[in-house]
Amino acid sequence: MREVVIAGVGLHPWGKFPDKSWVQMGAETALEAADDAGVQWTEIESMVCGAMQWGGSTGMRAGNTIAAAIGETGIPIQNINNACASGGSVLRSAWLMVASELHDVVIAVGADKSPKGFLPSVPVLADEPGMPIDMVRWHLGLPNPGYWALEMRKRMERYGTTAEQLAQVKVKNSRHGALNPYARYQREFTIEEVLASPMVCDPLHLYEICGTSDGAAAVVLTSRDFAKKNGLPIVKLAACSLTSGMFGDPTMRIPLLSATSDEEATAPLLSESELAARMAFEQAGLGPEDMDFVELPDNSSWHELQYLETMGFCAPGEAEKLLTEGVTALGGKLPVCPSGGFSSFGEATIAQGLLQVVEATWQLRGTAGARQVEGARIGITQVYGAQANNSACILTT
């Protein structure tokens, strides 16, 4: 396998864009990434794109739809859906194409528009024998934040996490997001505001759950030789893992309604995520102690606390301490979500894994502006999706 380099990135601002289609957002962002890499659209040898379930049939073939909007060039186009981890999955496939020397220039694209409120299920065939589990959970009425709330309740019981500590996650990430012109919510929130926001799924308040946004992100991967021609600082994609869950994991997974009990668990909580981080570290020949910053999936404030442990940055029950001591804030030893995280961007499920990689690239180029992590040389991104999809990437200078 040869070295793979991030030669160009593009990011659409995130928010709600009722007058703009996801196709337009995706096409603009893909062209921006190509331009950033110094390549013409016609030089791109392959495209991997997130399959966007909310866009119906054409959304499931988003890559073809976006390519047609820009101009078709006959290249192979793959459409991938791995739920909220689609961005990481897309990048993994693009990475494999360049690493294996099949192609020299590959673009990974994610464009997404989210429905308002709780993310619903996509309709299934009415005559399908046996009800899909996603429908059972909606008959029951359990939204995604309900799953995260169940895990957070356990954490509070296990480690004594307080409501104020939990609220501090949003306060910290909102300070980062306030410095990011691409974020949907560019302002600081106070602990009082977070605690006064409506309870959605006890103990998680509205401001402790990421919103659902429209957004797009694109990354152009090339060989090192190709990137040298571009003249930009070289950012290496040193690892890109993709994992699924393991039997015996006690996590109550969206959209399932059962799991191995905590007492009988034979795999770690979020086994797919623990595995993805571990594989990425192994692949890059690096460890948690080498990381200058982390972009983790803060779908809720519970995730931020849990992922610090799942990724190996601290022992179980110690994430709250890292937070309250300022270790994970900009200026701290290990800034977490310098972009502002999903808490400041909102979820755009297909694109959010690529958003993290775009941010990490800017951090390593030293062009992240007011939210720049000083002296950043190595960073890790991790994205989490329903039904135990996970991907982690390590970027180095």
Next chain:
Amino acid sequence: MEDTTLSRRGKLASWTVVHYPPPPPHVPEEPFEPFGIAEVSFPEGIQIVGPMTKVDLSDLKLGMELETVVETYYVDHDGEAVLGWKFRSVEEEE
């Protein structure tokens, strides 16, 4: 594959309250009342999620015993009751 019959009773492993009406196919009550969701750990080594028959948060204690019952999740637009499993506290029954 082998079927296993679970015990009717298990222990409360976690809980939450859903404060906003879920999207279809669920048909929320009018006016919407927040409802409780329990995660119950069964002796067979599995934990299962289901609605609670009532929410009195002051009564909830992790580790308390709950019992499985069949009750209405919601009444659909044709007036048909959609049934499923729910959990209630053992004290509630007695």
